[in-house]
Amino acid sequence: MAGRAAIVAKLEKPAAIHSLDAIVAEADAIMVARGDLGVEMPPEQVPAIQKRIVRACRKIGKPVIVATQMLESMVAAPVPTRAEASDVATAIYDGADAVMLSAESASGQYPRDAVRIMNSIIAQTEADPYYREELAIAGGAAATLASDGIGVAVRSVTEALRVAAVVAYTCSGYSALRMARERPRAPIVGMTPSVETARRLALAWGVHPVLCPAVADVAEMSDQACAMALGEDIARPGDTIVISAGMPFGTPGTTNLLRIAQVG
Numbered sequence: 001m002a003g004r005a006a007i008v009a010k011l012e013k014p015a016a017i018h019s020l021d022a023i024v025a026e027a028d029a030i031m032v033a034r035g036d037l038g039v040e041m042p043p044e045q046v047p048a049i050q051k052r053i054v055r056a057c058r059k060i061g062k063p064v065i066v067a068t069q070m071l072e073s074m075v076a077a078p079v080p081t082r083a084e085a086s087d088v089a090t091a092i093y094d095g096a097d098a099v100m101l102s103a104e105s106a107s108g109q110y111p112r113d114a115v116r117i118m119n120s121i122i123a124q125t126e127a128d129p130y131y132r133e134e135l136a137i138a139g140g141a142a143a144t145l146a147s148d149g150i151g152v153a154v155r156s157v158t159e160a161l162r163v164a165a166v167v168a169y170t171c172s173g174y175s176a177l178r179m180a181r182e183r184p185r186a187p188i189v190g191m192t193p194s195v196e197t198a199r200r201l202a203l204a205w206g207v208h209p210v211l212c213p214a215v216a217d218v219a220e221m222s223d224q225a226c227a228m229a230l231g232e233d234i235a236r237p238g239d240t241i242v243i244s245a246g247m248p249f250g251t252p253g254t255t256n257l258l259r260i261a262q263v264g
Contacts, residue, residue, distance in 0.1 A: 006200050008065070012036030017049055024056050028063075029203060031100075035068035054094045061151075061181030063203045066091040067100035071118060075108035085121055092125040093134045095183070097205040135183045147178045147255035150244055154258060155182040157242050164235035164263070165189050167225040169215065169245040172252035173197045173204075179244055180204045186242070191228055208232070214249070218259065221245060226263045235263045 006028035009016075013036075016023060024030055032053050038046050050066060057064035070088050071080040091099050099122070104114040125131055154166055163186040168176040176190035183205065190201040190209040198209035210228055215221040225243050229235035241261055246254030 010036075011053060013040055017041075017052075020053065020056055024053075024060060024062055028200070029065065029097075030057050030062060031065045031067055032096075033068055034066070050091070051094055054091075054096055057097075058095050058181065061177045063097040063177070063180075063205070065098045065100050065203070066094075066096045068102060070099055070101060071104045071114050074104045074110050074114045074117070078110050078113050080114075080117060085117075088118060088121045089125045092122055093131060095135055095205075097180070098203055132185070147174070147246075147253070150255050150258050151178040151182040154179055154242050154244055155184045157258075157260065158184040158186045161240055161260075163242050164239035165229050165241045167191055167229065167241055167243045168207075169212075169221050169225065169243065169249075170197065170201075171214075171250050173201050174253050175244050175246055175255040176201050176207050176209075177204055178255050180207055187234060189225075189228065189232070189234060191225060208234070216249075218245075218247075218257070221249075222259060222261050226261055229263055237263055239263045 008029045008031055009023050009027035010031040010033045011017065012033040030053060032050050034046055034050060037049060054064050071084050073081050073084060088099055099118065101114055101118060105111040108114060157163060158166060166179050166184050166186050167189045168179045169191045170176045171192060171194055176188060179188050188207045190198065190207045191212045192198050192209065193212055193214040195211065198211055201207045201209040210232060212224055212228060215224060222243060225241060229241050235241055241263060243259040243261055244255060245257045247257050
């Protein structure tokens with residue numbers, strides 16, 4: 001919307017599933033509205049549709065939210081059912097960027113407990129070695145653009161070296177989203193001079209957005225990235241970080257730079 005707002009497409013009708021790829025391509029993020037889908041379609045079809053939507057979003061690097069009745073019993077109970085815990089974990093294994101509470105935190109009797117337990121399930125799932133295997137199996141599409149190649153290269157570097165962080169310098173958010181699509185092992189820092197971009201990046205998988213001044217050249221960007229990694233307690237002196245960006249700076253969709261730097 002002329003850069004003023006991003007669009008999250010909430011998929012809740014069969015027609016949306018028929019036009020899934022077109023909607024994912026146009027939206028800034030996608031929400032899997034399972035409650036509405038379960039009303040509009042046979043409920044036994046919803047799990048497969050959820051996986052299909054998540055895969056479509058991962059393929060082109062769009063954030064995807066899985067929502068509705070994730071910990072529904074916690075509206076009135078202090079603990080979830082085992083089935084609900086498994087449901088949340090399944091969304092994480094599938095590669096969702098975010099899982100969302102609804103009535104559990106909006107009107108339920110145990111909102112803090114619901115958030116705490118949701119976070120605990122996410123952390124436990126992401127600590128499972130099988131989680132990384134699942135992410136690799138359900139990876140993004142083959143690289144066809146320079147930005148895709150940079151993302152794949154960043155993932156390879158984080159697997160080959162002991163990298164403390166991936167720092168994506170980005171004005172539009174594009175570079176950080178390219179890195180998030182590849183699900184690298186190191187945390188991703190979205191370093192941006194734009195408040196709006198920082199807010200949007202909070203939704204993306206593994207991205208920690210940080211505001212920074214605009215940079216004029218690669219050397220200044222590298223210095224800021226190293227200082228920021230230290231300041232945010234993400235890296236220590238002597239650690240290695242990987243930096244990605246698009247040249248020329250400030251041009252959306254031009255991710256074409258990878259730099260390996262040592263934090264001083």
